[in-house]
Amino acid sequence: MRFRVYIYITFELKDGKAMKVNTNPVRGMKDFLPAEAELREKVRRTIIDTYSSFGYRKIETPALEHLELLGGSDGGENEKLIYKVLKRGEKLDLTSATEEKDLSEEGLRFDLTVPLTRIYANNQNDLPLPFKVIQTDNVWRAERPQKGRYRQFMQCDIDIIGEESYVAEIDLLTASSHALLNLGFSDFVIKINDRMILHDLAEKWGFERKDHESVFITIDKLDKIGTDGVAIELGYKRFSNDAINKMTADLTDFQAGRFENVKISDDLGIVIETVSIASQGRFKIEFDPTLVRGMGYYTGMIYEIKYRDYPGSVGGGGRYDKMIGKRTGTDVPACGFSIGFERIIDLMLERNDQTEKPVRLAVLFNTEKDDTKTIYYYSDAYRNGTIALTHKEKSSGKIFKKDVSVFRQEKKLGKQLKKLLDQGFTHYATLLNNDVLVVEELKADKG
Amino acid sequence: MRFRVYIYITFELKDGKAMKVNTNPVRGMKDFLPAEAELREKVRRTIIDTYSSFGYRKIETPALEHLELLGGSDGGENEKLIYKVLKRGEKLDLTSATEEKDLSEEGLRFDLTVPLTRIYANNQNDLPLPFKVIQTDNVWRAERPQKGRYRQFMQCDIDIIGEESYVAEIDLLTASSHALLNLGFSDFVIKINDRMILHDLAEKWGFERKDHESVFITIDKLDKIGTDGVAIELGYKRFSNDAINKMTADLTDFQAGRFENVKISDDLGIVIETVSIASQGRFKIEFDPTLVRGMGYYTGMIYEIKYRDYPGSVGGGGRYDKMIGKRTGTDVPACGFSIGFERIIDLMLERNDQTEKPVRLAVLFNTEKDDTKTIYYYSDAYRNGTIALTHKEKSSGKIFKKDVSVFRQEKKLGKQLKKLLDQGFTHYATLLNNDVLVVEELKADKG
Numbered sequence: 001m002r003f004r005v006y007i008y009i010t011f012e013l014k015d016g017k018a019m020k021v022n023t024n025p026v027r028g029m030k031d032f033l034p035a036e037a038e039l040r041e042k043v044r045r046t047i048i049d050t051y052s053s054f055g056y057r058k059i060e061t062p063a064l065e066h067l068e069l070l071g072g073s074d075g076g077e078n079e080k081l082i083y084k085v086l087k088r089g090e091k092l093d094l095t096s097a098t099e100e101k102d103l104s105e106e107g108l109r110f111d112l113t114v115p116l117t118r119i120y121a122n123n124q125n126d127l128p129l130p131f132k133v134i135q136t137d138n139v140w141r142a143e144r145p146q147k148g149r150y151r152q153f154m155q156c157d158i159d160i161i162g163e164e165s166y167v168a169e170i171d172l173l174t175a176s177s178h179a180l181l182n183l184g185f186s187d188f189v190i191k192i193n194d195r196m197i198l199h200d201l202a203e204k205w206g207f208e209r210k211d212h213e214s215v216f217i218t219i220d221k222l223d224k225i226g227t228d229g230v231a232i233e234l235g236y237k238r239f240s241n242d243a244i245n246k247m248t249a250d251l252t253d254f255q256a257g258r259f260e261n262v263k264i265s266d267d268l269g270i271v272i273e274t275v276s277i278a279s280q281g282r283f284k285i286e287f288d289p290t291l292v293r294g295m296g297y298y299t300g301m302i303y304e305i306k307y308r309d310y311p312g313s314v315g316g317g318g319r320y321d322k323m324i325g326k327r328t329g330t331d332v333p334a335c336g337f338s339i340g341f342e343r344i345i346d347l348m349l350e351r352n353d354q355t356e357k358p359v360r361l362a363v364l365f366n367t368e369k370d371d372t373k374t375i376y377y378y379s380d381a382y383r384n385g386t387i388a389l390t391h392k393e394k395s396s397g398k399i400f401k402k403d404v405s406v407f408r409q410e411k412k413l414g415k416q417l418k419k420l421l422d423q424g425f426t427h428y429a430t431l432l433n434n435d436v437l438v439v440e441e442l443k444a445d446k447g
Numbered sequence: 448m449r450f451r452v453y454i455y456i457t458f459e460l461k462d463g464k465a466m467k468v469n470t471n472p473v474r475g476m477k478d479f480l481p482a483e484a485e486l487r488e489k490v491r492r493t494i495i496d497t498y499s500s501f502g503y504r505k506i507e508t509p510a511l512e513h514l515e516l517l518g519g520s521d522g523g524e525n526e527k528l529i530y531k532v533l534k535r536g537e538k539l540d541l542t543s544a545t546e547e548k549d550l551s552e553e554g555l556r557f558d559l560t561v562p563l564t565r566i567y568a569n570n571q572n573d574l575p576l577p578f579k580v581i582q583t584d585n586v587w588r589a590e591r592p593q594k595g596r597y598r599q600f601m602q603c604d605i606d607i608i609g610e611e612s613y614v615a616e617i618d619l620l621t622a623s624s625h626a627l628l629n630l631g632f633s634d635f636v637i638k639i640n641d642r643m644i645l646h647d648l649a650e651k652w653g654f655e656r657k658d659h660e661s662v663f664i665t666i667d668k669l670d671k672i673g674t675d676g677v678a679i680e681l682g683y684k685r686f687s688n689d690a691i692n693k694m695t696a697d698l699t700d701f702q703a704g705r706f707e708n709v710k711i712s713d714d715l716g717i718v719i720e721t722v723s724i725a726s727q728g729r730f731k732i733e734f735d736p737t738l739v740r741g742m743g744y745y746t747g748m749i750y751e752i753k754y755r756d757y758p759g760s761v762g763g764g765g766r767y768d769k770m771i772g773k774r775t776g777t778d779v780p781a782c783g784f785s786i787g788f789e790r791i792i793d794l795m796l797e798r799n800d801q802t803e804k805p806v807r808l809a810v811l812f813n814t815e816k817d818d819t820k821t822i823y824y825y826s827d828a829y830r831n832g833t834i835a836l837t838h839k840e841k842s843s844g845k846i847f848k849k850d851v852s853v854f855r856q857e858k859k860l861g862k863q864l865k866k867l868l869d870q871g872f873t874h875y876a877t878l879l880n881n882d883v884l885v886v887e888e889l890k891a892d893k894g
Contacts, residue, residue, distance in 0.1 A: 034504035055852020057481035405502020
């Protein structure tokens with residue numbers, strides 16, 4: 001215990017002078033200690049393994065991208081939040097720099113869609129078509145720090161490039177819902193719509209084609225501001241009262257579950273039916289003509305997953321058939337789904353699963369008297385599952401591999417055992433007569 | 448195939464004008480396509496799982512760190528290679544900026560040791576002692592681009608904080624060598640030395656204490672420049688000829704494997720003996736009094752793993768008992784080991800393991816006639832291992848889960864099958880009479 005010091009702003013000796021050093025993570029970002037870091041790793045693996053079982057292939061791109069690509073994407077507001085890196089060496093000329101672009105030509109990615117379109121454009125010859133791809137990686141956005149939102153966060157995207165039919169949508173939605181099921185979530189609802197349906201509606205209501213995006217951006221707020229709020233905002237945007245009134249009538253119907261005035265396409269119908277059957281009653285899929293999704297680049301079906309009363313969604317995506325063409329010169333159909341990794345983690349931390357604690361053994365090595373070879377021989381044997389440790393193992397004969405950590409035995413054994421218990425160890429072992437390792441269960445009353 | 452276009456510098460329409468856009472990764476960094484990305488994921492998991500089985504716990508820190516921490520570390524040359532990010536908004540005042548520090552206060556980490564000491568200093572109350580920790584994450588160094596070295600690369604570190612005895616070194620070395628064994632490497636050699644032994648030697652040779660680091664930096668080049676080269680460089684540094692001659696005589700002995708003139712400490716002896724026994728003949732551990740390791744912060748034992756004739760090492764580390772005290776104000780013993788992740792990947796790509804190809808099934812969905820429900824029902828059944836697919840499964844009754852990917856059946860089936868074979872699919876299935884899915888093996892002569 002003698003090493004512990006309880007200061008948070010700490011000191012560094014430099015040129016003989018004490019200096020204050022801030023040991024917090026940088027503003028808006030977060031450190032993950034073991035319990036959370038290991039949960040993140042487990043969730044990440046479950047997602048990757050599920051998607052792999054549906055035939056998706058993993059790719060990886062660098063954290064930094066050309067600013068001209070980041071800035072020229074359809075990333076909307078996110079483009080303002082780019083972390084830009086300083087040019088280096090001779091390229092950086094502070095005396096003549098007048099704008100940010102004189103100082104920087106690379107930035108941290110703010111999503112995984114920009115890198116995907118870039119890597120696809122750059123490797124078309126070597127990639128299969130359709131290309132089913134997974135990306136799980138960090139992205140960075142310099143947002144105003146707020147509770148539960150961090151400036152570095154993990155995104156988990158799957159995309160299918162080169163499939164124009166609804167086969168792609170069925171695949172994305174069945175794979176993603178299986179990922180959620182494998183993470184222990186059920187009773188979620190997939191909301192689905194089609195941008196084409198939205199355009200048809202907007203046209204029927206009487207909005208001009210050039211105004212559709214603006215109308216959709218307002219309808220996207222329906223959950224928060226209600227039908228009246230949407231009508232007021234569109235009035236403020238100076239659209240025709242007649243169109244607004246027609247829209248209000250339909251939205252009121254939609255919210256009440258009356259969809260008589262809207263025509264579902266055959267493709268959307270097939271997707272809903274197929275995913276619904278695949279769900280085997282574990283989750284739902286519902287048409288929602290008020291679903292918009294923020295990004296301007298969507299061209300076809302769009303979808304979102306709601307989990308019980310959790311605000312926002314735990315995942316979503318859509319078809320973006322025109323985006324890749326901007327890089328390659330030829331349109332390629334594409335659609336994607338992004339699981340809300342950080343929200344899933346929040347929900348799992350809240351859920352606080354009471355799963356059975358794994359067996360973790362601490363072997364205590366008394367360096368003053370124990371035979372080194374015996375200590376390490378037994379540690380290895382328990383680790384590899386060649387010796388039974390628990391009563392269950394002994395009686396069943398089924399022996400498992402387990403986590404075994406060797407620690408130097410401290411002077412105050414009781415104190416050390418309490419510490420090990422707090423760390424989640426379930427058993428400890430000491431060497432008896434330099435001959436046999438004696439294992440005991442760690443219990444709360446011990447020590 | 449109609450979507451493919453074979454251009455690498457591609458175009459973007461902006462304000463009606465065509466613009467050239469560079470779709471390569473940023474300078475000095477690399478994209479990983481599926482085969483390589485999946486190998487990286489597998490290696491990462493094997494390393495994490497092995498270390499976890501030795502009781503190490505995973506932590507995760509943000510990519511960005513305070514520049515004052517990065518700059519004030521013992522990172523040596525690496526400090527010059529930091530990617531710095533521009534301050535944001537009002538904080539960035541281009542008119543008054545005269546130095547880089549006016550423009551930036553955060554940078555991308557260049558190693559995982561700086562974040563480790565920071566997170567430890569910031570969370571001492573919540574962390575166990577000793578703290579056995581794994582980090583596997585990317586780091587960034589703006590080095591001059593050269594073959595096989597990238598500006599973003601993965602580091603895999605384990606560290607033990609708060610253990611002053613050799614128990615720590617034994618643990619790091621047995622765990623790391625098991626990680627290499629689990630990755631399929633054997634016949635590697637752990638070279639081990641102690642900074643104290645180096646200091647004793649330098650003193651015996653007649654170098655002053657203040658000059659030791661400079662002498663070690665030169666001896667570190669022994670592999671490349673030989674004993675004569677070391678003598679010449681030290682002469683150029685104006686050290687006494689007498690000391691240089693004594694050193695040369697010893698170095699010549701050491702290189703010939705004669706260690707009579709050097710005294711091994713008891714602790715080093717125990718580490719070598721224990722790790723040697725734990726190796727069960729699968730790898731070696733050898734004392735090497737010429738081993739220096741670059742970093743100035745090492746205070747005790749240092750070690751490195753050589754793999755056959757692969758130049759450089761595939762991992763290394765050492766004890767750094769004075770580093771954490773710089774952050775916390777109180778010294779805490781610590782030591783670490785870093786597996787050369789990128790080198791391991793290079794070696795595995797070269798080795799090109801001929802492991803058995805996993806079964807991968809492509810289900811071809813003829814959207815014009817097939818019953819959707821049947822297609823997805825069977826796909827799920829093969830994926831979950833509820834129906835046998837291979838002859839081996841049928842005869843043994845042991846059915847495995849497998850990767851199943853649904854694709855829309857293309858007009859030219861032969862062409863599609865060839866493409867699937869190229870992508871590593873081993874089987875394909877089509878729906879017969881809207882009733883049963885017929886599976887066939889994909890073979891090179893097919894199509």
